[in-house]
Amino acid sequence: MAKIINIIDGTGTGELINDTYTVTASVPGYENSSINPSSVSIVEGTNSYSFSISATGTLTLHVTEDGTSTGTPVVGATFFRTDSTGTEYGTAITTDTNGDAVFDNVPFDQTNAPVIYFKQTASDGDHEFDSTVQNTTMTTSTSTIEIQNPVGATRTITLTDSNYDNLPISSGSLTLTN
Amino acid sequence: MVVKIKRITFIILNTGFKKYNQALVKVYDTCNNLIYHEETYNGRLDLLLKEKDVYKVEIIKNNSIIKSSIYVVKDKYIFSFSRTITFLLRDANYYNLPIKKGEIILWQK
Numbered sequence: 001m002a003k004i005i006n007i008i009d010g011t012g013t014g015e016l017i018n019d020t021y022t023v024t025a026s027v028p029g030y031e032n033s034s035i036n037p038s039s040v041s042i043v044e045g046t047n048s049y050s051f052s053i054s055a056t057g058t059l060t061l062h063v064t065e066d067g068t069s070t071g072t073p074v075v076g077a078t079f080f081r082t083d084s085t086g087t088e089y090g091t092a093i094t095t096d097t098n099g100d101a102v103f104d105n106v107p108f109d110q111t112n113a114p115v116i117y118f119k120q121t122a123s124d125g126d127h128e129f130d131s132t133v134q135n136t137t138m139t140t141s142t143s144t145i146e147i148q149n150p151v152g153a154t155r156t157i158t159l160t161d162s163n164y165d166n167l168p169i170s171s172g173s174l175t176l177t178n
Numbered sequence: 179m180v181v182k183i184k185r186i187t188f189i190i191l192n193t194g195f196k197k198y199n200q201a202l203v204k205v206y207d208t209c210n211n212l213i214y215h216e217e218t219y220n221g222r223l224d225l226l227l228k229e230k231d232v233y234k235v236e237i238i239k240n241n242s243i244i245k246s247s248i249y250v251v252k253d254k255y256i257f258s259f260s261r262t263i264t265f266l267l268r269d270a271n272y273y274n275l276p277i278k279k280g281e282i283i284l285w286q287k
Binding site: 006007008009011013016017023025026028030036047048049050052053054081083089090104114115 | 191192258259260261262263264265266267268269270271272273274275276277278279280281282283284285286287
């Protein structure tokens with residue numbers, strides 16, 4: 001006899017007696033055979049059981065100054081996988097010399113792919129970036145998204161003498177550290 | 179024909195201690211006559227039933243009921259009430275990332 005537990009946002013419940021069960025999964029975008037554990041003993045006194053499941057897709061984030069595949073790569077931009085609210089999961093990925101950062105083991109499905117959320121948390125210090133939560137779905141096992149990190153806007157800095165209103169300082173330097 | 183009477187024990191799991199939080203057991207013969215109507219003690223009840231006969235069993239505890247049939251050949255019959263179990267499903271490669279939607283299927287061995 002089979003008992004189906006519907007999972008929504010990571011949680012599901014069911015009425016079960018104490019016994020040992022074989023476990024299978026049906027999770028769109030994920031490798032169902034990777035459900036772990038594949039057997040569970042429901043025992044007296046324990047009413048919560050945890051499982052995990054893996055995906056096999058690869059999502060590449062390609063970061064350039066103009067957001068195109070041929071643009072100047074931005075090295076050192078960091079990203080996290082998140083949920084829809086922006087909570088971070090896993091370790092950060094960072095763009096390499098090609099401007100590529102890779103999320104391994106992400107879900108994909110031709111017709112019913114789950115949404116993948118991510119956000120950028122830093123660039124290289126010389127480029128602007130969008131820190132809001134982004135999302136995508138993958139219909140094939142590999143996918144590349146182009147992301148723009150434009151060069152920081154040109155700003156005009158003026159330095160004047162504090163005791164002679166508007167008298168410009170003829171030479172010198174200012175150092176701004178972020 | 180000789181009718182053999184067998185002493186059997188019902189063990190009801192997930193009941194309380196001694197006479198507290200016990201289950202009510204009702205046993206019916208094939209003609210729906212009520213043969214036993216007793217509470218368990220320490221989750222157990224001893225009965226005398228006809229060997230190799232079929233009986234219907236109802237076990238009631240709080241608002242839950244188990245309905246079953248037994249064929250009297252064993253010395254012991256164990257019954258268990260189901261309870262609500264919570265299952266958590268996470269992405270194996272992104273620690274604690276909850277799986278948005280899916281199903282876990284449990285098959286009794």
